[in-house]
Amino acid sequence: MKIGIFQLNGCTKCRNEIINLIGNPELIVRNVKDYEEETDVKLIWCTDEYNLPSSIDIAIFSGYATSENLHCLQEIRKIANQVFTFGSCATDGGIFGLAYQKGIEIFPISKIISVDQEIRGCLASGDHLLALLKDYNQFQSEKLCEKCPRESTCSFLEEIVHQIDLQELDEKQCFNDVGYTCSGYIANNCQERCIDFGTPCRGCNPFIDDSSIRMLGMMGTLMGQMDVATEASSKGATDKLADEEDEISSAYSDVVGTFFRFTLANSPIPPGKIPSSGNIIADIMVGRPIEELPLITGMMGGKSFISMTIDILDAYEKGIKLELDNELKTIREQLLELEKKYKLACENMDPNLYAESTENIRKLAGNMNLSNLYFGGMKIKLDSFKNFDNFRAHPIPIQEGTYTSSSKNVTFTLDSRGIITNWESKNYEL
């Protein structure tokens, strides 16, 4: 069986996850150069779109697609028996789909060609892919809320909060019950499980169509106790919804980034009209609140996801003068070292080094999305931490201003609500 792996644009983390399959005894996967035995599964890493093999059994796509990829995708569909999309970007537009708000056309692959299997998730699960390769119908997904230790009461909310102190939250209490928006209601259980590391789910792996719109409706319903502005209609002499700011409209400074983080390009709204800056990373970042930034870069940073995240943490920590614990500094240095190993593993297609480096990253940062990292500390105690109380993360103050990291790689400007209004970064290797 020949499996072609095609990386489109953007972050390569999902493609790298496929390295895990090389040499996997369950599939007897051979790497690219072995063509001897017909029964073997061969992974063909297709880098040149003009030099396609004559036929492949399964084409796996990762990364986001733009109008430039349309022709190439159609050509691959012709030679491929089956098409899989792997990861949120290929399936729904993913985190890069946030640039859709700035009018950049990003296509979910299923809108261009027919797709046989869609594997969602940021990071997409290699186990899910393996299960599908072994047996087409075998993979059974579970709902995240069923597997979450916290229990939701779905009671009406008094307020929406954007940061919480995890110490004040009961172990069984649902994030949504305290107004800390979590899209777990619409999500499948996944491999990364941000919820285990004090980070609410943003719905990268939904089990339902139009998941973000549904989640928006759900939160709108839960906000039943909050004030909404009404006014008398001049024409019909009855009341109507007013257009002024009220508790509901000011509760979220970024509805797009909160509810539509992974599915904006696949949602039933035309491309946004916010002016684009020309740089896709800046288009994703502008409009997002500061407290969500580490998770966004942890997910879309490609091979530089750790250095990008630490640069952002460093920039803001320096700006608001947060003192860092020495152990935390060591952990961050170790993470940066691990990133070099991870890069090396990806370049050499080395499954052993890949497994070793990702396992160590998970030990320090919780998961491959770096959910445990936050400004000034870590969210949840992991086994590898010695004096966790010294670097426990707390809610950060929001301060207007321009922040630059010590490495000068990232510069961003925040407005008074903590929303990014300007973003500049060096070209990270994605």
Place this chain on the structure above:
Amino acid sequence: METKTKKNVVCFMCAECGQGAANTAGVARMQYDTSIKIIRVKCAGQVGPIQIMDAYKNGADSVAVIGCCFGACHFFNGNLVSLRRVKLLKKFIKEMGYSELILNQYTARAAEGETAVGDFEDILEKLKQAIENKGVLKQ
């Protein structure tokens, strides 16, 4: 009037006060614009972002939800719940760079047909403003 009739306005009206007011308006032979397309729903609380986005996707220029007066929902608080969902969706539309005037929620009184007709006029006035500001979803 010519420019108005080319538009599609979808009004979700609740079967109690909203549709009742439209019926009363009909009995009294009050006139309203032909661009108004009424969809009768059991309660305004049934209408959520999914239904509203479906309407836009299928060609609506403007969508409105018309329910009972506040405190007078014939079920429990469907109009108030819907009000908050609509407000949140309005915020989403605004964040995408479009005009929030293309989505509205009103109330009507079943015994007074002019409340429904007044609401329709208000919707069209706001839609006109949105078109002037190039804020409608359709290109």
